[in-house]
Amino acid sequence: MLKRILPTHDSIKKSRLLSWLGPRVHDPSLWHINRRAVARGVAIGAFFGLMVPVAQIPAAAIASLFLRGNLWIAAVSTLVSNPFTYAPIYYFAYRLGASLIGAPVPQHAANLSHDAVSQAWISQITDLWAWISGIGQPLVLGMLLMALSGATIGYWGARLFWRYKVISKRRRLLHARVLRQAH
Template sequence: MLERFLPSHDAIKRSRLLRWLGPRIHDPLLWHINRRTVARGVAMGVFFGLMIPIAQIPAAAMASLLLRGNLWIAAVSTLISNPLTYGPLYYLAYRLGAGVIGTRTPPDLTPSDIEAPVRMIDSLAQAWVWVTGIGQPLLVGMLIMAVTGATLGYWGTQLFWRIKVANKRRHARRNRQSRPKVIPPGPLGSR
């Protein structure tokens, strides 16, 4: 089903944008759809989709090259975080990290406090204050969510794949058993 949306192997070989990767890009495991490579691709995509807010797709693609996961699945799986889910994901990550570290949630965040991280990047000292304040629980929460999401994505894909194959085999077996049995004719000379 997914194969029709993926580029052909020849198109990939001819691509000038991918030439710099050399022979590694031609590894068949990066492009085949099978249980192991898809599960690896989902795990890498979900990990980088939840862990880093920028350059998620290139990071997942590089990890895919190294760990031999399906490249396209890894890229698409990063879309677990998108402009619609950033707010809830980062809020949940902050709350999770604050709970793990034991940091109290700030009592009230005024609009000037919300804009503060953007202004704090001016100096390294102010950035450090932000990281030890809001940033540290956020990073811890993001790491926990990324590792948990990648693990669940990997094993969930493996389980889904096995269930799908088992159902397909069960359905084929039922079809074979429900067909009427045809008795082959006996030897030509006998009646």
């Protein structure tokens, strides 16, 4: 199904937009659907989707070039964080980081909605030093741990899902073969 949507290797070679990347963009791992490239793409996308708050897709694409992950899967996997999930992700990341470094969680932060937390976070950015010493350290630590965990879970989850699909396809073919031989 995905092969109909994805560009062909020849169209990628002829693309003027991608010519600046040179021979690296012609690596088959970036475009083919196979278990290793897809698993790497999911891991890269999950990492940058949970770690980097801006320019996630370009960051994942650049990492895919060097780590030989599927470029399209990496780009789509960054969408684990989106405008609907930013507030819960950052709130949980802050709470996780604060609990690990022993930073006090402000009482008012425990009772705020996710939107209020994201607005409070945005208002803290105006004073960079206050942000780094206050909410920044726990937030960055929590985001890093969540990104590493998400990448690990994404990688092994994609590998296990791929394995499940291969085994179920083999079982269906074997079952069909047995039925043909019985008749």
